[in-house]
Amino acid sequence: MRNAIYFQSGGPTQVINASFYGVIKGYLKHQDEIGILYGSRYGIEGIINDDLVVIEKDISIYEEIKKMNGAILGSARLKLKGLEDPKYAQILETFRKYDIGYVFVNGGNDSMDTADKLNKYFEQAGYDCIVIGIPKTIDNDLVNIDHTPGYGSASKYIVRTVMEVALDLQVYSKGRVTLMEMMGRDSGWLTACSAAANLYNLGPDLIYLPEVPFDMKKFLKDVKEVYDRKGYAFVCVSEALKNEKGEYVSSIGMVDVFGHQQLGSIGRFLEDVINQQLHIKTRSIELSLLQRASSHIQSNVDREEAISVGEKAVDFGVNHEVGMVTIVRESTTPYKVSYKLTPLKDVANAIKTIPLEWINEERNGVTQEMIDYVRPLIDESEIAIKSGNLFLKKEK
Amino acid sequence: MRNAIYFQSGGPTQVINASFYGVIKGYLKHQDEIGILYGSRYGIEGIINDDLVVIEKDISIYEEIKKMNGAILGSARLKLKGLEDPKYAQILETFRKYDIGYVFVNGGNDSMDTADKLNKYFEQAGYDCIVIGIPKTIDNDLVNIDHTPGYGSASKYIVRTVMEVALDLQVYSKGRVTLMEMMGRDSGWLTACSAAANLYNLGPDLIYLPEVPFDMKKFLKDVKEVYDRKGYAFVCVSEALKNEKGEYVSSIGMVDVFGHQQLGSIGRFLEDVINQQLHIKTRSIELSLLQRASSHIQSNVDREEAISVGEKAVDFGVNHEVGMVTIVRESTTPYKVSYKLTPLKDVANAIKTIPLEWINEERNGVTQEMIDYVRPLIDESEIAIKSGNLFLKKEK
Numbered sequence: 095m096r097n098a099i100y101f102q103s104g105g106p107t108q109v110i111n112a113s114f115y116g117v118i119k120g121y122l123k124h125q126d127e128i129g130i131l132y133g134s135r136y137g138i139e140g141i142i143n144d145d146l147v148v149i150e151k152d153i154s155i156y157e158e159i160k161k162m163n164g165a166i167l168g169s170a171r172l173k174l175k176g177l178e179d180p181k182y183a184q185i186l187e188t189f190r191k192y193d194i195g196y197v198f199v200n201g202g203n204d205s206m207d208t209a210d211k212l213n214k215y216f217e218q219a220g221y222d223c224i225v226i227g228i229p230k231t232i233d234n235d236l237v238n239i240d241h242t243p244g245y246g247s248a249s250k251y252i253v254r255t256v257m258e259v260a261l262d263l264q265v266y267s268k269g270r271v272t273l274m275e276m277m278g279r280d281s282g283w284l285t286a287c288s289a290a291a292n293l294y295n296l297g298p299d300l301i302y303l304p305e306v307p308f309d310m311k312k313f314l315k316d317v318k319e320v321y322d323r324k325g326y327a328f329v330c331v332s333e334a335l336k337n338e339k340g341e342y343v344s345s346i347g348m349v350d351v352f353g354h355q356q357l358g359s360i361g362r363f364l365e366d367v368i369n370q371q372l373h374i375k376t377r378s379i380e381l382s383l384l385q386r387a388s389s390h391i392q393s394n395v396d397r398e399e400a401i402s403v404g405e406k407a408v409d410f411g412v413n414h415e416v417g418m419v420t421i422v423r424e425s426t427t428p429y430k431v432s433y434k435l436t437p438l439k440d441v442a443n444a445i446k447t448i449p450l451e452w453i454n455e456e457r458n459g460v461t462q463e464m465i466d467y468v469r470p471l472i473d474e475s476e477i478a479i480k481s482g483n484l485f486l487k488k489e490k
Numbered sequence: 491m492r493n494a495i496y497f498q499s500g501g502p503t504q505v506i507n508a509s510f511y512g513v514i515k516g517y518l519k520h521q522d523e524i525g526i527l528y529g530s531r532y533g534i535e536g537i538i539n540d541d542l543v544v545i546e547k548d549i550s551i552y553e554e555i556k557k558m559n560g561a562i563l564g565s566a567r568l569k570l571k572g573l574e575d576p577k578y579a580q581i582l583e584t585f586r587k588y589d590i591g592y593v594f595v596n597g598g599n600d601s602m603d604t605a606d607k608l609n610k611y612f613e614q615a616g617y618d619c620i621v622i623g624i625p626k627t628i629d630n631d632l633v634n635i636d637h638t639p640g641y642g643s644a645s646k647y648i649v650r651t652v653m654e655v656a657l658d659l660q661v662y663s664k665g666r667v668t669l670m671e672m673m674g675r676d677s678g679w680l681t682a683c684s685a686a687a688n689l690y691n692l693g694p695d696l697i698y699l700p701e702v703p704f705d706m707k708k709f710l711k712d713v714k715e716v717y718d719r720k721g722y723a724f725v726c727v728s729e730a731l732k733n734e735k736g737e738y739v740s741s742i743g744m745v746d747v748f749g750h751q752q753l754g755s756i757g758r759f760l761e762d763v764i765n766q767q768l769h770i771k772t773r774s775i776e777l778s779l780l781q782r783a784s785s786h787i788q789s790n791v792d793r794e795e796a797i798s799v800g801e802k803a804v805d806f807g808v809n810h811e812v813g814m815v816t817i818v819r820e821s822t823t824p825y826k827v828s829y830k831l832t833p834l835k836d837v838a839n840a841i842k843t844i845p846l847e848w849i850n851e852e853r854n855g856v857t858q859e860m861i862d863y864v865r866p867l868i869d870e871s872e873i874a875i876k877s878g879n880l881f882l883k884k885e886k
């Protein structure tokens with residue numbers, strides 16, 4: 095009976111540890127097929143450095159981790175190069191040493207690239223090992239999956255926070271422009287979900303997404319129009335807004351180890367532009383890593399799905415299938431999903447953006463389709479502020 | 491039978507509407523003593539402009555507002571000048587028109603100054619009206635009160651967020667410096683509460699408060715020491731840090747209508763200093779108005795106390811007593827409070843800071859007294875992350 099290894103990869107989320115819990119659950123179900131389950135500390139680094147932990151055969155030890163954000167085993171952003179990278183030999187050495195027959199890679203598209211390369215290397219080396227990807231990213235930018243574990247919790251946090259800030263902004267008779275900046279290196283999913291707050295009349299007035307080119311002139315015109323009409327304006331912006339040349343509007347010219355451009359704060363940048371060009375008092379709020387860390391408002395739907403993709407990964411693995419576990423939405427009302435496998439290479443390095451038809455014609459908001467898409471993921475009845483504002487005029 | 495008026499003043503909190511709910515509850519209890527309860531829209535502006543709403547005699551209409559942040563009637567930062575200010579005559583005109591015999595002012599120390607001045611003006615004008623202050627501020631800087639309604643909820647939000655961010659920071663084997671900036675114009679209460687997260691080994695490494703002069707050299711030495719030892723550092727800083735000359739470390743030289751200096755972001759400022767002087771990758775997170783808006787994590791203790799101070803205000807009012815309702819801590823274990831009245835003039839414009847003996851000798855953290863003080867206010871069992879980190883080394 096061969097052993098298995100699990101590792102966490104890339105940025106933490108509110109539910110990556112729930113997927114780890116799911117893997118443990120699956121492992122305990124398949125004790126006749128898998129000997130020992132190892133966890134690798136600090137992602138793939140733990141495999142390279144022989145830094146593993148043995149997972150106990152007692153699920154009760156791990157109950158708490160389902161609701162913990164972070165990445166409890168540690169993670170890494172290490173990028174494997176082509177198959178000539180000497181790290182593969184080190185990985186193979188560890189795998190042989192511990193007789194690993196199954197590896198579960200929990201991460202985003204960069205991690206699925208790692209998983210795909212590992213799979214190819216093992217095939218080439220004649221080493222028998224099943225590679226399974228477990229999806230994870232708050233950004234929701236993986237292809238071949240309805241939505242990624244992590245996105246629901248981040249969206250729940252964002253939608254509720256947007257409603258709360260909207261209430262705060264109604265307090266004074268004369269307000270200002272408030273910008274809220276959301277994460278998403280390549281897609282606007284986290285920014286677009288804010289529109290769901292409009293179901294309770296507590297959403298942003300304007301939303302700007304990286305899926306369409308950012309036009310500063312149009313932006314300033316939009317903001318001024320709302321401010322003049324309401325006495326204040328609430329604007330959600332993606333950190334990754336790009337101009338018509340495809341350049342990031344706010345880039346500090348740095349790149350990370352994957353060669354991705356590192357972004358400055360778009361909120362601070364636009365705050366300055368509005369102050370200077372429109373002479374309206376403006377404030378920006380950057381939700382920063384609170385979007386991925388806010389486990390106190392973890393989505394129940396998201397947690398259960400995160401557990402399921404972990405558990406299904408083991409089911410597929412012992413069935414000798416290779417690929418990434420994917421969530422298929424069978425129905426929105428009632429909300430129902432199923433779990434399948436999709437090829438690693440299809441997910442590796444690909445990016446899913448918001449369909450252009452879900453963005454309004456003015457390019458400063460989203461359509462009902464976007465709201466309908468996100469609604470089942472955010473435990474809406476828990477976060478709704480139903481009474482709106484009983485006493486204040488909506489418009490000045 | 492004379493009528494009453496209630497207004498909300500200053501910045502919103504998670505529980506100012508709970509105090510409004512308490513006033514309505516008190517009013518319905520005293521229907522034999524008070525005719526109509528009016529709410530003034532946008533704080534005292536609504537009284538000056540004759541913009542009032544009539545509160546219904548049905549508490550069920552208002553159940554939802556207990557859990558809503560913001561200030562549902564609207565608020566104002568209008569500062570009344572000396573008693574020669576023509577606004578007093580306008581206020582008196584409205585009061586005579588509606589036969590107001592009781593006024594409930596829900597706000598912080600600036601608002602208690604307004605309440606105190608109103609009281610003096612009415613006496614001078616021979617107008618019979620009871621003025622009662624209802625305390626409110628997330629900053630916790632009012633004197634003659636154990637803690638202010640609003641502080642408990644803001645602290646609950648901060649303590650939980652600090653724990654979540656601490657989990658997030660443990661994810662990579664090599665980290666960075668993370669600065670978190672808390673509100674508090676004149677006191678460090680919101681920053682200091684972060685130490686409660688250390689009860690679960692998920693607190694900040696360093697805490698800097700405005701109660702003691704900020705020494706940049708010592709700060710950089712502290713940060714470097716922690717970073718070298720742990721591989722990352724988590725630092726909480728108050729927006730209002732001052733140097734030994736009493737100047738704000740980060741001031742943009744603007745003043746608000748009360749003459750208070752407006753502060754730039756201390757987090758961004760210190761981020762730049764650490765980057766430049768220590769050459770360590772640094773990030774700053776500004777909790778901004780989320781500290782006062784996060785009603786989804788409203789403290790139950792705080793909400794109930796906020797309701798009580800509102801209700802007691804009406805009790806004291808119909809008993810013809812004048813002053814601000816105050817919370818007296820009778821006991822910490824078990825936690826027990828009582829409600830009394832304190833003179834408005836004592837609270838007006840005074841500031842309560844953290845006792846120096848609650849700040850450690852190194853001036854980069856707090857003592858157990860500070861933690862014991864805040865613990866009963868934050869629904870600790872709801873927000874605790876008990877398991878800490880099962881797999882990662884605490885120190886590198």
